[in-house]
Amino acid sequence: MTQTLASLAPAPRLRGLAVLLFVLALAVLPLVLPGRFWLHIVSLTMIYTIFVLGQNIVTGWAGMLTLGQAAFVGMGAYTSVILTMQYGVPWPLAALAAGAVAGITGALLSIPCLRVKADFLSLVTIAFNQIFFVVANNWMDLTRGPMGIPGVPAMGAFGWQATTATQQFWLILAVVILLFVIVGRLTRGPIGRAWKMIRDDEIAAGTIGVNVTGYKVLAFGVGCFLCGLGGSIYGHYMRFISPDMFKLEESLLLMQMAILGGLASMPGTALGVFLMIAIPEALRSQEPWLITARPGIAGAMLVLLMIFRPNGLLGLGETPPVLRKLRAALPWGGAK
């Protein structure tokens, strides 16, 4: 099945055209969409795309099963909100600082993690997520704890603020396009190849000349930077943050979206978010149970995916080892 799909993929030039048309269609969306509600859903979807892109770098490209990305999103959100509100730092700087704090923390956290076996990495990142939640929930002086921080200023710079939904939409779209271009360039070149080599065969990667530990730490750093930066946008878009926005459940959702759409795939990243955020949010008022049932639906989808399309909906190539391991854990999935 993978071959058929590979041959169906459009030629590079056509693909570029398709992406351009898609982006243009997104850009004019605020002019045609009826009302704020729909615009909000697309904005939220784009923000989540940043988180999942960060997750996908660590898990899809570099092949490490991290289950605590929401903590880095939260770390970015709190960094940015506190910097802007308490220290008057302009938002663009605060957003970069948010990315940097999350990225550096992620890289530092990964160093001891890489010494333990791959499966323990998931446990360590889960633990980190829980610790982050407990700290954010209890450090009243800094975070106001469970009450959260309301009245977060809107994104903006140099005296201008993105106050209308349309302005926010375009600002987020611009950031997402920029990040996709950057991640695209990184992953298609030697750095992305080194990540994939590590994912596919660490030993071979080492003997080829890849500094395995170095590239793993780099993947964590970049992935967590994206989550932190996305967290800043999230906080200043929602205008309110609280610890329960960054719980472990959120991390699991990010992982599910990355796997569902396709590991190591940028269009897959967007598709995964569309399915798990845009659709349930859009149907929130008519079908409120969808949000509640989302973890269950996601779980069922993942099981079906592992059986029928182990590389994710848009993932091509061989089954990544991460999924092979997950699939082997299924009672009926052991046989290939």
Next chain:
Amino acid sequence: MTLLSCEGISKSFLGVKALVDVSISVVEGETLGIIGPNGSGKTTFFNILSGLERADAGRILLKGRDITRTPPHRISAQGIVRTFQNLRLFGGMTALDNVICGGHKEAPTGFLGQIAQTARVRRAEAEGREHARACLADVGLGAYENAFTTQLSYGQTKRLELARALNGRPRILLLDEPTAGMNDVQAGEILELVAAMRQRHALTLIVIEHNVPVLARFADRIVVMDAGQKLVEGLPGDVVRDARVIEAYLGTGAA
């Protein structure tokens, strides 16, 4: 001139002595064959050479420089490249991408340069791709650029791994049973290919091989290993007639 010399290498795993005081050296441009029964320590020797395992004792000198405790990626950077007996290809990539990966050391990996896609980065990427294409064509897989490794036959995957190693621009190429699982015709083809590459890239080769007659034609010198020790070392013609070799392979009385 001695290019690589291993002096008194010992290694044991939980009390099992895999290598006992093994000294092997190679001269620039030479082809050294290593033979020996299963479990005689050949692959362990390769693993230590390429930095995957650390020797308990002894040292390895590359052009006089001690590389005993150097991690794999730095050893690779100094020109020692290897293949694996059981193949370690990258399953999630096409054949061409596998070979491109082999040239990782040559690629510019500066973070900002990659994001900015500077002229230098673009040029290096294009050159790397062309070099990889040439390597793939050299091993006869030019038509399989876009095939995933699972779509290739066993013989083709062996060639692919060779192409990937060649794209690493090795000075010393370690081949771990390049003809394992092949019939004599296929094995002959592969070794012919390796000989052509040896000529063209001025390679120094260390080859682990089970097929003694094939190796005897191909190698300048042969080391025979048994139970972690170097049993015999010498010219191919002498080695295959050595009583100790025959004993190790066929048992006592066979001579």
